[in-house]
Amino acid sequence: MMQKILPFVLILSLSACAAGEGPFAKRSKTPQDFDFELDAPPPPPPGATSAEALDTTTDAQKAEALAAAPTAGEASLGKMAVSLGKATEPGFWLRGAAVKAAGKGRVETADGQSVQVDLIPGEGAAQLSLGAFRALGLSLTALPEVTVFAE
Template identity: 50%
Template structure:
């Protein structure tokens, strides 16, 4: 086999191995529906009903370790969750601003956005102003300037009607 064909195969193998190791290390976080390295907002008896309802929509189980790198296999949200996440919140919202969105870690389940527009985890909504579609999401802090971009979960981008390779500007709201 010539070297030009071997390099992509080795690169893919290393990437898959790293993903597998990251998924194994993050199993407990993934089981809780939280992206690795972040903590989803804690929901307690004292949490307002609107936020409890939104948090129930945004969480999903981790993809199976055998999942291929296809959107259909990595998106573990249910049809009911997608429908509920697409329904705008009935509680009052605060507009946090706009951000350039990119696909975050596609292996992390649920509806979430990692954004420098928040300093602490919470629940909110993101909107694609190009088509008006929205998604309820967990708001997760991401270091950097407020003008820096944000990472969005695969199911949330799909719900907004955004191609996984696009870099659109979206609106971010907190419940």
């Protein structure tokens, strides 16, 4: 009996994986998947289309993130061009292949401004959150070069 049922169980298990919902399904991590100290802002309201509506970070959260200062134990991950990340993912974060482990970090612009971010491992080029772009006063259509530091 078990020999007749086993193939069906295996086929069903593999079909769930093929649909992207099984235990081996690959999904990208979001800032909410990690436990960080910064209070996470709420997601943007449905139908939001402007940068102001999509950026749900508060003035207090921006002030806290902008108060980032170099720390003795931080390590440079290097200079890199960053593009605007998914605008519907709130908070201050940087995702990219240069990030090998999730944690706290800091992004510094060429003119010395810096913002505290959550570092998230990812694939490909570095992406910076809408909140971080706006806090640093960067053009949303630019590909600014920044230096990234990990704590």
